[in-house]
Amino acid sequence: MKNITSPAFSRTPSGPERSYSIVGELNVDVRVSANPYGLELDGLFGMAARKNKKRGFLFVSKLLGKHLPVHPSLSLASGAMLGVLYAERILGRSVAGADGDALREAFESREGADRYYRERMAGKIRIDEPTLFIGFAETATALGHSMFEAFEGSAWFLHTTREDIAWRSSSVDFEEEHSHAVAHRCYVRDPGLFRDAARIVLVDDEITTGKTALNIIGVLHERFGQREFVLASLLDWRSEADRERFAETERRLGIRIRCLSLVEGSIEARGMPPEENDAISREDTGSPCEIRRHDLSGLFAHERAPDAESGSGEGSGTAYLRHTGRFGMTSGEGRALDAEVSRAADYLQSRRTGRRVLCLGTGEFMYVPMRIAERMGEGVYSQSTTRSPIHPLRKEGYAVTTAYPFEAADGEAVPNFIYNVEPGMYDEAFVFVEREYDARRGASFERALTRIGVPIVHLVVFGK
Secondary structure: OOOOOOOOOOOOOOOOEEEEEEEOOEEEEEEEEEOOOOOOHHHOEEEEEEOOOOOOEEEEEOOOOOOOOEOHHHHHHHHHHHHHHHHHHOOOOOOOOOOHHHHHHHHHOHHHHHHHHHHHHHOOEEEEEEEEEEEOOOOOHHHHHHHHOOEEEEEEEEEOEOOOOOOOOOOEEEEOOOOOOOEEEEOOOOOHHHHHOOEEEEEEEEEOOOHHHHHHHHHHHHHHOOOEEEEEEEEEOOOHHHHHHHHHHHHHHOOEEEEEEEEEEEEEEEOOOOOOOOOOOOOOOOOOOEEEEEEOHHHOOEEOOHHHHOOOOOOOOOOEEHHHOOOOEEHHHHHHHHHHHHHHHHHHHHHOOOOOEEEEEEOOEOHHHHHHHHOOOOOEEEEEOEOOOEOOOOOOOEOOOOEEEEEOOOOOOOEEEEEOOOOOOOOEEEEEEOOOOOOOOOHHHHHHHHHOOOOEEEEEEOOO
16 A cells, blocks of 8 residues: 555664755754654654744654554554553553553554554553643644543543634633644633643643643643643654753742653754745646545534524534543543444444545544544554645655645635545545534535545534
8 A cells, every 4th residue: 555654764874863854955853862662763753844934844743643644553552652651650650561562563563553552442541640631732632532541540631622612611722833823722611620630641742842831831830720740742852942941930830840752852953845836736636536425423422502402503513522522521431432433433334345445534533533443444544634734745755745735614714634645545535524514615625535536435424
């Protein structure tokens, strides 16, 4: 199957230093200072240029299932890996069967990833002190959820959102300055979760400077008196100056911040990506496509606007799934989600006809599609649409080769993209939309789906 992983760029032969020549004059040097499980960088990320003057490069994760297709069990296992690291480093416990060899096997084969993930879910880590896990939108919503799912007991989960939900008040607002979309909001059902947690664990796919984490930490400390924080990520590239900023924040606020990551080091970037030109272009296959539609709203519990609950009908299109973590959830609600996912996977598996299948989440709606994909059998890959604007380029080792832009189908005036789908890669695709779907607003989205070169596309809607 083509383009499931991207080879590494030209680099130094071995050791902690690697130099990535991305495109034009844009280069990134990486120095690894800690890699406790001995993981290969080539299995963690590729690199690409992004359309952002604040930061012109992007570590394109091979674990997240966002820009690159992944085995769903590997992506889910990556969050469980952070859970194991948390148990070891923060709780001071060893986890049976979760050593470096098991981790490396998870990276090397689907069977290893399946085994690691299922063992972690069968042997969840008991957590007794109230702990709130917060995944950062949009890329780390599934990562944060899968880390949370590694635990049982007094664990709660919430993911931030870029969406403006008019019928709820955000308990916490903060910003991510370097991003293409800076605002984060937290629409938790019970704001007491922030106050009652003995520790708050912030989950992101990558820490470059840590400013986003410090922004929310400052708000949580000021508003709820929180003093105990952990920042968990797949990659931690903070410089010495960034680390000193963390230490200064601890001293100034009288708080504690501990950081966990699978790989730790530092980076140095030089140059900026070129402007759009003939060498950086989007794909336009024009391939025929049959769209089959499925409504799974009856299989899931929903969170909706009060006027919709009263039967006025004015809340149409505002329903979200209850158990995604967007409004906060407990371990018990995680078990309810397990049953919902099982029913949905059984239904969609019965409609599957292809040997090579893509399961495509949309935006922040990543974890539920990934869980369904993990239960749909062999030959299934998972990824998601994204707001992140990236330069696609056909170059050896470059991580993003195709891009299909479209307008958001949920009414927001926000450009979205599907990356790294090549004609002939898949026989069939299942595309997952959380909210009620309006075909008129989704016209741009459906045009993009007809261009990705997949002959059969199942449009699966969960909202009602």
